[in-house]
Amino acid sequence: MKTAVPETADRPPVPPGAAHTHREIRQQPRLWTETLARLAEERAALDTFLAPLLADPRLRIVLTGAGTSAYAGQIARSALAAATGRTVEALATTEITADPRACFAERDRPTLLVSFARSGNSPESLAATRLADRLLDRCAHLVITCNPDGALAAGRGGRADSYVLLTPPESEDQGFAMTSSLTCMLLTALQVPGGAHVRGLEGCAAAASALLAGPVQDRVADLTRHAPDRFVYLGSGALAALAGESALKLMELTGGAVAALADSCLGFRHGPKAFLTDRTAAVVYVSNDPYTRRYDLDMFQELSAALPAGRVIAVAGRPDGLPEDRTWLVEHMAAADDAALALPAVLCAQLVALHASLQRGIRPDNPFPDGEVNRVVQGVTIHPLPAS
Structure with missing residues (x-):
């Protein structure tokens, strides 16, 4: 790297x-x-x-x-x-x-x-x-x-x-x-x-460094400064799983103060789209795969028409088909497999969660000071499995 x-x-x-x-x-x-x-x-x-x-x-x-x-x-x-x-x-x-x-x-x-x-x-x-x-x-x-x-x-x-x-x-x-x-x-x-x-693992560290040193942090602050109380994260394939992790991170670091939903780009229309309000922000992870990418771009355009200006962001390894002002570009990852792209791309979600937490006066190192949610899960009873 x-x-x-x-x-x-x-x-x-x-x-x-x-x-x-x-x-x-x-x-x-x-x-x-x-x-x-x-x-x-x-x-x-x-x-x-x-x-x-x-x-x-x-x-x-x-x-x-x-x-x-x-x-x-x-x-x-x-x-x-x-x-x-x-x-x-x-x-x-x-x-x-x-x-x-x-x-x-x-x-x-x-x-x-x-x-x-x-x-x-x-x-x-x-x-x-x-x-x-x-x-x-x-x-x-x-x-x-x-x-x-x-x-x-x-x-x-x-x-x-x-x-x-x-x-x-x-x-x-x-x-x-x-x-x-x-x-x-x-x-x-x-x-x-x-x-x-x-493909693409060799570029991950440089991509993450560029994100941390570049304009994305200011863009994250702008997105969260308007205090949307709901976030949607979407993606396809490996990036749908990244969307799930992104939603979890936001809910964790804000202590549940921001509701977050994750889905696949195609699955979102089948009911979960009801989650949208005029106080929702959305992030679409755009696949590098040419075929899958077309579905992600369709969803980006659909959400852009449905939500207030500036509330829909694309995170992508390639800029083609996306507006520059609403795209957080992950440099060095244009030819990466989506699982490799997910490594630097997840930093965008981590930064969103950190900023959203701080803007609400929450301490992200310990967003649950009363212990209702724990760093290592507690309270689980493992029951013995009966013989079949």
Whole structure:
């Protein structure tokens, strides 16, 4: 990856209660370079672990996590399917834990369970791995986590059926919301079969650095300054999953003060469009795929006609077909696969959430001071699965 711009570029003082989130958004280009360096060191051992699994044409790869970690799997799914030539599914740990027999119905099918986890201590993450071992005849585990001391990493480390990939230590976000942790885990996953398979990864750090140093931050402030009380995020394919993560980030960092909805560009018309009011802002992630892009552009035009001027933004790796004044261009990503484009593009959503939080007097490092929502989920009872 290209060298990132320094994180110490002149910026206004960071407001109280935002230091972690502000730093963790801005450090991502540097951490992505560190992530690639760590993966290069692991390459030989990782390939040795994966080679016999990927050699089996019946292999099923399940990408799993909860919340933002689940979106990491959803964003990566299609790119990893194309790179490996194997069946790849994204199933949240919450779904696996609640309905494990449906998720693991083919007992005799060899499976690689890829677990994404910032802390590795979420009850559903641990339960999902145990349920997979119980219900499947052959299950291997790849754990991608930010926390070497988490229960998931500790429990799977050193086992013949498991491999633990750690992201850089600083990626274990100290702020409430997952920012660095998401992107470092996603980049790691996209590199698992070898980076040459996913186009555009080499430009991600430069793209993110350009966003952080360019006019997008001022445009984000302009969009959120009008205090829209609803946001819509839309995309197609991998970018539909990015839309889901973007909506989640906004609701998290504003403590639920801003309602956010995510959908696919085609799916939005089938009912969810009722969410729109004259106080709604919308962001459309525009695909680099020429065919898919046409549907995204259609939706951008439709929303532009439906909402007040300046309330509809396109985030895109290429400018063609889009108005310059309403497009946040992600430079260096014009030829990238959408899963790679999602890496720098998600910084736009993180910045929107940060600005919206601060403009409402909320402290984004801890938007739920009363503890009604927790950084690591609490209050989950894992019930024993009866024998079938």
